[in-house]
Amino acid sequence: MNNNEIEQIVKQVIAGMQGTGAAGTKSAGPVPKTARVAMLTGIEKIELQEYALPEIGDDDILVKVEGCGVCGTDAHEYKRDPFGLIPVVLGHEGTGEIVKIGKNVKKDSAGKPLGIGDKVVTCMIFQDNPDITMFDLNKQNVGGADVYGLLPDDNMHFKGWFADYIVIGKGSTVFNVSDLDLDSRILIEPCAVLIHAVERAKTTGILRFNSRVVVQGCGPIGLICIAVLRTMGIENITAVDGEEKRLEFAKRMGANKTVNFKEHKGIEALSAAVEESFGGYLADFAFQCTGSPVAHSNIYKFIRNGGGLCELGFFINGGDATINPHFDLCSKEITLVGSWVYTLRDYATTFDFLKRAIAIGLPIKELITHKYPLEKINDAFITNVKMEGLKIAVVND
Numbered sequence: 001m002n003n004n005e006i007e008q009i010v011k012q013v014i015a016g017m018q019g020t021g022a023a024g025t026k027s028a029g030p031v032p033k034t035a036r037v038a039m040l041t042g043i044e045k046i047e048l049q050e051y052a053l054p055e056i057g058d059d060d061i062l063v064k065v066e067g068c069g070v071c072g073t074d075a076h077e078y079k080r081d082p083f084g085l086i087p088v089v090l091g092h093e094g095t096g097e098i099v100k101i102g103k104n105v106k107k108d109s110a111g112k113p114l115g116i117g118d119k120v121v122t123c124m125i126f127q128d129n130p131d132i133t134m135f136d137l138n139k140q141n142v143g144g145a146d147v148y149g150l151l152p153d154d155n156m157h158f159k160g161w162f163a164d165y166i167v168i169g170k171g172s173t174v175f176n177v178s179d180l181d182l183d184s185r186i187l188i189e190p191c192a193v194l195i196h197a198v199e200r201a202k203t204t205g206i207l208r209f210n211s212r213v214v215v216q217g218c219g220p221i222g223l224i225c226i227a228v229l230r231t232m233g234i235e236n237i238t239a240v241d242g243e244e245k246r247l248e249f250a251k252r253m254g255a256n257k258t259v260n261f262k263e264h265k266g267i268e269a270l271s272a273a274v275e276e277s278f279g280g281y282l283a284d285f286a287f288q289c290t291g292s293p294v295a296h297s298n299i300y301k302f303i304r305n306g307g308g309l310c311e312l313g314f315f316i317n318g319g320d321a322t323i324n325p326h327f328d329l330c331s332k333e334i335t336l337v338g339s340w341v342y343t344l345r346d347y348a349t350t351f352d353f354l355k356r357a358i359a360i361g362l363p364i365k366e367l368i369t370h371k372y373p374l375e376k377i378n379d380a381f382i383t384n385v386k387m388e389g390l391k392i393a394v395v396n397d
């Protein structure tokens with residue numbers, strides 16, 4: 001390297017610090033010319049590919065990825081390509097730091113200032129649906145909208161969070177979450193699902209301060225459900241699962257009683273165990289957090305007359321469930337709500353939930369049981385598919 005080259009580099013760095021990138025785009029400093037993406041190129045096959053980083057337009061943001069959770073949706077796409085996206089860069093539970101920002105981008109979707117160095121997460125891309133906005137509580141959930149990490153590959157390539165960088169374009173929702181640590185930021189997306197479920201549950205008018213609540217299923221969704229209820233001041237929580245290790249974790253997340261369904265033969269014995277856990281009462285409200293149709297059929301038996309139920313376990317078609325409409329619904333007058341993804345408002349509420357959960361000592365960050373670097377992303381998916389651990393994350397250094 002000669003003096004001239006060194007001078008050029010120094011100039012570049014200074015220009016970066018002063019935020020005078022090309023064409024009004026602010027930049028944090030030199031960004032590499034090329035970067036890697038983890039491309040799903042076939043069933044159960046992810047390859048690291050290197051592409052030139054694109055120019056950033058006036059409405060775009062370039063984010064250096066710090067980490068991204070592996071979601072059940074990613075695992076389905078990896079195993080069977082049900083969405084027909086291959087080749088695709090997956091990863092939608094991601095977060096990172098803004099390194100370049102177009103001159104038109106001044107604020108995030110909640111109105112917070114946005115600039116170089118801020119840590120962000122994305123939600124959905126809404127350019128075609130102005131009906132979904134942040135500030136109308138009654139607006140629909142975001143299901144069906146586009147999301148980074150579930151878009152087919154194109155010439156730009158940097159459209160998923162399993163990569164070194166991602167380009168956030170116009171019409172995207174992006175939130176400044178610089179006040180949350182990396183693990184919390186990786187957990188925002190799955191936690192938003194539970195904030196929404198609890199909001200749905202509240203519409204029944206049955207879920208109240210210290211209701212008796214049963215949470216069935218202690219995978220990440222059920223465990224986060226318990227933590228959300230706990231941060232709301234609900235302490236009468238019974239967790240139901242078939243694995244002792246998960247039930248132990250459920251207790252640390254805020255459940256005060258647990259029922260292992262493997263220890264109770266038949267639904268009568270199981271509902272009696274739930275009743276006993278509440279000191280001789282059935283639950284006022286139930287959250288169904290498994291993807292098992294039998295679990296859906298069973299859960300009505302845990303709920304008192306006039307109680308409520310939120311079903312949120314079926315992110316994919318798990319088949320039909322049988323219930324007896326007379327006994328399970330009519331004569332008991334159960335109020336049932338379904339829940340699916342979240343609204344934008346729920347997404348923002350989630351940031352506060354995470355801070356509160358950590359403040360009251362819930363071990364929410366322990367949900368991330370495995371971390372892999374980008375070059376080991378296939379191992380991350382294998383671990384996820386094997387259902388080892390809870391939340392698996394890809395974390396860049």
Ligand SMILES: [Zn+2]
Pocket residue numbers: 071072073092093189
């Ligand atoms: Zn997801």
